[in-house]
């Protein structure tokens with residue numbers, strides 16, 4: 001497949017002048033945890049709008065807003081009941097409009113989430129489907145099937161939900177008599193759409209237009225690998241399927257048919273001015289398969305989860321970087337780096353937590369921002385926030401938790417989703433979703449006037465934007481400096497990169513006029529001085545023509 005793409009491969013430097021997204025740093029706003037304007041404890045669009053100056057000041061190019069659409073919130077808004085309406089929890093349509101305008105005024109682009117794999121069970125289509133018994137046409141927009149077994153008592157196939165338990169739920173008629181089953185790869189409140197139905201594609205094209213007309217600069221496509229299922233919905237033949245996501249071929253993910261949908265969306269995006277983009281959240285078994293989502297006629301970017309999952313260490317990091325660059329270069333796309341998002345344990349904690357985790361997280365951030373391509377920053381990582389690991393069970397809202405361990409905690413039966421950590425959706429996703437601290441010395445630390453929907457740790461007082469601003473050693477100032485330099489130094493962002501010789505445990509990468517050295521070792525490394533240091537995650541010592549780079553530190557050099 002990559003072969004017939006060869007003629008389309010572009011000169012990487014050509015993208016620099018044409019595609020803003022090829023170098024963009026995009027900041028993920030998890031709306032419910034960013035800023036609360038009305039005191040209900042949940043972040044909202046007005047709150048986010050008021051905090052946009054922080055993002056402009058931080059130096060990012062764009063903002064990605066997680067779903068704020070009308071939703072019963074069974075999965076933090078990834079269960080959409082009306083794709084054209086703003087949920088009252090987050091505001092009104094005029095607030096979305098106001099936010100987009102204000103962002104544009106500040107020079108920030110805005111990307112919104114689109115959730116095409118499934119709707120909410122409260123979506124008008126699904127309610128009509130339930131009302132339309134036994135194979136009626138309203139059911140054809142979803143996947144309804146009779147059960148297996150004498151009385152249809154078993155699910156139609158052996159697929160498992162990413163959140164644990166079977167991927168099927170049986171319906172019941174008004175009289176309570178059991179009926180057909182419907183497919184939901186996520187929670188039962190998130191029925192999967194049938195993308196073979198022409199109305200589904202038509203409706204989503206219209207929804208995309210609705211938001212493009214409002215002025216958004218693109219979409220983060222949720223579960224972009226999921227819309228098409230293998231014909232006949234074949235059994236997989238084994239359990240623990242969540243462990244297979246992103247490493248093996250599954251009949252419900254990464255099917256070739258999804259690319260046709262992305263092509264049609266690209267044509268739609270291209271019909272608008274201003275380079276509107278599509279970003280795939282896609283789990284594919286290899287970097288090569290992931291790169292198929294960003295072929296020139298498909299989406300613009302795909303999150304690089306291989307990089308996110310990569311353990312700390314020079315050899316492993318270098319391998320993932322090489323593989324990702326080769327795969328994206330083969331299709332002429334930029335790489336898209338990401339360390340954290342609302343589905344995974346924050347990287348400060350993944351890298352070991354405490355001082356060491358923070359040291360590594362800061363170094364990894366400088367590495368990421370030095371790599372060719374685009375990068376995503378998840379809200380709070382610029383503050384070095386750790387995962388909140390001791391949230392009380394009663395506070396947790398992640399549906400994966402409620403279906404797994406949380407089911408037992410609340411007196412129910414767990415479905416067992418032991419393998420789900422593969423996909424990041426292991427039921428502990430609330431710990432990275434705790435509202436971020438802005439200012440002050442008591443919770444909710446400027447998040448809003450009311451008690452935040454998830455409790456914030458007392459130590460976060462020292463990590464607030466206010467507490468870190470102006471302190472040159474803070475993580476916030478490190479990000480600010482890095483993002484400012486990224487704009488200033490022409491060698492950063494999209495463009496060429498090569499490796500320089502370095503001792504074991506050290507990575508040295510070269511960009512035009514620029515070098516980045518990362519010491520991954522637990523001991524300091526003595527290295528030749530490659531240029532003038534412009535930014536470092538820890539103090540450097542010079543002597544005898546050499547520099548001593550502290551343990552687990554990263555340095556940027558102008559050459």
Ligand code: GLC
Pocket residue numbers: 075078079115186222223281342343
């Ligand atoms: C994506 C989202 C995640 C959500 C899931 C189902 O993985 O990032 O938060 O639970 O899709 O929509």
